[in-house]
Amino acid sequence: xxxxxxxxxxxxxxxxxxxxxxxxxxxxxxxxxxxxxxxxxxxxxxxxxxxxxxxxxxxxxxxxxxxxxxxxxxxxxxxxxxxxxxxxxxxxxxxxxxxxxxxxxxxxxxxxxxxxxxxxxxxxxxxxxxxxxxxxxxxxxxxxxxxxxxxxxxxxxxxxxxxxxxxxxxxxxxxxxxxxxxxxxxxxxxxxxxxxxxxxxxxxxxxxxxxxxxxxxxxxxxxxxxxxxxxxxxxxxxxxxxxxxxxxxxxx
Amino acid sequence: xxxxxxxxxxxxxxxxxxxxxxxxxxxxxxxxxxxxxxxxxxxxxxxxxxxxxxxxxxxxxxxxxxxxxxxxxxxxxxxxxxxxxxxxxxxxxxxxxxxxxxxxxxxxxxxxxxxxxxxxxxxxxxxxxxxxxxxxxxxxxxxxxxxxxxxxxxxxxxxxxxxxxxxxxxxxxxxxxxxxxxxxxxxxxxxxxxxxxxxxxxxxxxxxxxxxxxxxxxxxxxxxxxxxxxxxxxxxxxxxxxxxxxxxxxxx
DNA sequence: TAGGCCATGTGGTCTAACCACATCAACTAC
DNA sequence: GTAGTTGATGTGGTTAGACCACATGGCCTA
Numbered sequence: 001x002x003x004x005x006x007x008x009x010x011x012x013x014x015x016x017x018x019x020x021x022x023x024x025x026x027x028x029x030x031x032x033x034x035x036x037x038x039x040x041x042x043x044x045x046x047x048x049x050x051x052x053x054x055x056x057x058x059x060x061x062x063x064x065x066x067x068x069x070x071x072x073x074x075x076x077x078x079x080x081x082x083x084x085x086x087x088x089x090x091x092x093x094x095x096x097x098x099x100x101x102x103x104x105x106x107x108x109x110x111x112x113x114x115x116x117x118x119x120x121x122x123x124x125x126x127x128x129x130x131x132x133x134x135x136x137x138x139x140x141x142x143x144x145x146x147x148x149x150x151x152x153x154x155x156x157x158x159x160x161x162x163x164x165x166x167x168x169x170x171x172x173x174x175x176x177x178x179x180x181x182x183x184x185x186x187x188x189x190x191x192x193x194x195x196x197x198x199x200x201x202x203x204x205x206x207x208x209x210x211x212x213x214x215x216x217x218x219x220x221x222x223x224x225x226x227x228x229x230x231x232x233x234x235x236x237x238x239x240x241x242x243x244x245x246x247x248x249x250x251x252x
Numbered sequence: 253x254x255x256x257x258x259x260x261x262x263x264x265x266x267x268x269x270x271x272x273x274x275x276x277x278x279x280x281x282x283x284x285x286x287x288x289x290x291x292x293x294x295x296x297x298x299x300x301x302x303x304x305x306x307x308x309x310x311x312x313x314x315x316x317x318x319x320x321x322x323x324x325x326x327x328x329x330x331x332x333x334x335x336x337x338x339x340x341x342x343x344x345x346x347x348x349x350x351x352x353x354x355x356x357x358x359x360x361x362x363x364x365x366x367x368x369x370x371x372x373x374x375x376x377x378x379x380x381x382x383x384x385x386x387x388x389x390x391x392x393x394x395x396x397x398x399x400x401x402x403x404x405x406x407x408x409x410x411x412x413x414x415x416x417x418x419x420x421x422x423x424x425x426x427x428x429x430x431x432x433x434x435x436x437x438x439x440x441x442x443x444x445x446x447x448x449x450x451x452x453x454x455x456x457x458x459x460x461x462x463x464x465x466x467x468x469x470x471x472x473x474x475x476x477x478x479x480x481x482x483x484x485x486x487x488x489x490x491x492x493x494x495x496x497x498x499x500x501x502x503x504x
Numbered sequence: 505t506a507g508g509c510c511a512t513g514t515g516g517t518c519t520a521a522c523c524a525c526a527t528c529a530a531c532t533a534c
Numbered sequence: 535g536t537a538g539t540t541g542a543t544g545t546g547g548t549t550a551g552a553c554c555a556c557a558t559g560g561c562c563t564a
Binding site for chain 4: 265266267301302303304305322323324325326328329
């Protein structure tokens with residue numbers, strides 16, 4: 001392919017040129033989180049490409065959780081740099097689960113691996129553990145429904161993961177959870193007795209948190225592994241099955 | 253936003269509609285790896301959207317490693333479904349490293365975690381270990397340059413990760429490696445004596461592989477952790493530093 | 505029969521136009 | 535003077551239509 005207007009060979013597609021430019025701006029520090037990209041029309045003119053190509057690049061960055069695009073005027077408008085690795089990893093994992101080339105069993109296994117490491121490396125006094133404790137208190141309330149309980153459960157486990165202080169592990173944990181949320185909620189229907197299960201989960205949560213706060217990382221790791229594997233075993237994890245339709249669950 | 257031609261509220265952007273349709277086709281099994289998407293113009297007509305929106309969706313899927321687009325006619329032409337989770341995760345991680353919201357130290361730590369788990373769960377007789385052994389033999393040759401050695405090193409560690417048989421861990425390992433390749437090769441320049449380092453790395457590789465083949469997962473995990481941490485420590489990992497420019501390193 | 509050539513269909517790119525939206529400044533009515 | 539209205543401006547979102555390079559395959563010619 002020959003780059004338009006210019007007479008030298010260009011193996012890149014145009015939107016990749018734009019991506020490379022933006023990534024370079026990020027690397028060089030001229031563009032940082034919270035900063036704004038030039039308007040699409042300006043950027044197109046600046047890079048001598050069409051607005052179409054600029055938009056394709058921005059769509060990719062948006063799907064990667066690197067930028068957020070907003071219409072209108074004001075602080076929420078324009079294309080601003082963010083940093084949401086979880087969104088990108090989650091979408092990618094979910095799509096590949098849909099192609100059935102990433103077995104759900106492998107995702108669960110990886111989750112056990114990451115979360116075990118996280119609880120065994122969590123700092124006992126970290127604020128994330130205080131959040132986790134608050135979430136447990138909410139879950140102990142009698143008037144939480146199944147959906148609310150599961151939502152709190154997700155936040156509890158993410159708080160545990162965050163307590164280890166590793167951004168990559170946190171992002172991967174979040175993305176793994178996101179990619180199998182559909183499964184998890186369907187699995188709940190398989191449970192013979194939700195109330196009994198909920199009571200057990202509550203007790204296990206408290207045990208895990210106590211172990212972490214007592215600085216007993218090894219015990220916490222074992223407890224959390226049993227906790228996760230036990231839940232999926234009880235609910236009957238069907239590895240390699242099909243994913244339910246989620247029409248209102250966009251990639252971004 | 254009101255969906256064009258139709259009089260009901262539609263909170264999705266048009267390209268997300270296309271993404272949802274394609275993800276649904278994948279989930280329902282009507283589209284599988286190796287299959288082909290309808291031509292962009294056909295798909296646009298079928299979904300009553302513009303070709304631009306279809307293309308934006310395909311760009312995202314391409315960046316996610318879910319499809320591959322080829323021009324012309326014949327078997328390599330058209331948009332065909334693939335499954336390359338590593339590409340997606342790697343691009344995402346690299347971009348977020350560029351935004352300096354994912355510390356390189358966290359990536360290295362995560363790599364240690366995943367790879368330790370992988371070697372401790374690798375099956376001693378798996379074919380991936382035979383590949384790893386072949387790679388070690390190549391690395392033992394005297395006439396391999398630094399770059400070739402590092403390339404073989406990457407493949408050796410990926411083979412180890414694959415031996416555990418978890419697709420998610422393999423993909424994450426590959427993406428972590430990809431996201432810090434720039435760093436790793438720059439770090440080499442910091443080494444005081446490459447020949448000595450290479451000799452040490454060779455010996456450590458053989459030790460790791462031997463432990464795996466002897467079914468001593470615990471020892472293999474410790475060796476691989478020391479191996480990785482030792483290398484980065486010797487080369488002087490600068491956490492939070494800036495990434496060098498890679499103009500010919502497209503996202504896809 | 506062998507070679508060249510063009511019709512066909514693919515993705516890649518560009519242009520130009522319109523829309524919805526959000527802000528802000530200027531203007532108008534009270 | 536103040537409050538409300540209104541329009542200009544600039545943003546991303548979407549569309550239509552055109553042209554290009556490319557790869558195949560069938561047709562036609564020598």
